[in-house]
Amino acid sequence: MYIIENANILIDRKLTTCSLLISDNRITKIQPCFNHYRVMKMNLDPYIMTPSFVLFNSKIPYKESFQALKNFLIDHFLLKGCTTLLTYVDVSYENELTEKFKGMKTALVGCPVDFIIGIRIPVRLITPSLMRMCRKEKIPAIFVEVEEPGQLENVPWGWIREAIFPFNSPLIPKISSSQKKEERAVLSKWKGIMVKEKIPAIYEEIEENQPLCTAILNKIGLYPQRASLMHGTELSYNLYLKGREINNVDEVNLFHYHGDRLVVTVHKGKIVRTGAKVLFKPGYGEHVKVQTLSYFSL
Known part of the structure; x- marks a missing residue:
């Protein structure tokens, strides 16, 4: 003491x-x-x-050599005062989720900082069955690649809301490069649908390599345990x-x-x-297992 x-x-x-x-x-x-x-x-x-900071980075070189991963974690996290990272794995088909999630988790087992893993999916994978898988695996963040905003209107949101409950992983928009010119309009449409359908979500893109704000940390279940x-x-x-x-x-x-x-x-x-x-401490970091999302009402 x-x-x-x-x-x-x-x-x-x-x-x-x-x-x-x-x-x-x-x-x-x-x-x-x-x-x-x-x-x-x-x-x-x-x-x-x-x-200490929590940073989002989608380009963790977890498939490269240990030395390459070590240098990346030092330069992008430890030297910047970050002790927790948020990243994701790309999922194109439902049957990939468990394997890819576990693959990333295993690759980061020697990480010196804590880590939290989400997934990135196309709009077509916003299905009740995938949401149930996310609930089972306790995936704390679901990034959605929005290529055609009109696709959002075809999602069975009522079923999604039921499938995601009670863990309530937030959906997070990722605007594809083809939609960058219309980014504000796409995000406005995204927010309108999320609010109307009462879907747990973040309404803006999360910026990479910038400290996550309290509101986002709370939505993905990291606050107040981290940052x-x-x-x-x-x-x-x-x-x-x-x-x-x-x-x-x-x-x-x-x-x-x-x-x-x-x-x-x-x-x-x-x-x-x-x-x-x-002071690089391999394995000192841990996989953060989120139990409660949106712990505080902010």
Whole structure:
């Protein structure tokens, strides 16, 4: 047990100074200070503290060599303060789902960061039987490749809603390159159908290699277990050197424009990056098994 004191925690542009009581690599109590505890204390006053990031990346080279995968994970995740990744496997036919999902899961078993796996399907695969498979496998994110928006009108949405319940994996749009010029219109149509049919969904595309916002993390069941510093959560965080130029920025701006100030990343209580040095821990990451989607009403 130890105390992190004078932690300047940045969440949604708001900087809050508090102290954290840590036990078994989890936050057990948060309050302004702990004056009467006789345990080791760590002063973080020179830093700005953020939860570690969750990034979406659809191009994980999981079929390449271990060295190639290692370098990719270091460059795209650990050096950027990310300790959880979201990715997907492409599924073109229903009978591929289980095999491809397990293949990705097995390939990432030595991953140093936590990972969550979704699937990407064409509109024609939005069927009750596939949704039941997703519910059984607890697939937390279903990316839908939208090539012809008119196809969405032919989906039996009432049956889909019943098949996906109660796990309620959200459908997430992926606009095909042929529809990019009409992206806003396609997304508007997507949202209209999802809202009308009461389908759990995300209404915009998820940007790759950018910290996922709380609303998306909640929809896919990662919040507050990941990317948060709350009572009961695991201790995963980033430390940035304080400076006037980062006094009024949010976490996304820190991520994109002030990476040179990131000096420490901690994952589940263990340091995985200090300065430019990454402590690569094969297998320290785990497959995140989501139990409850949309845990909070945000």
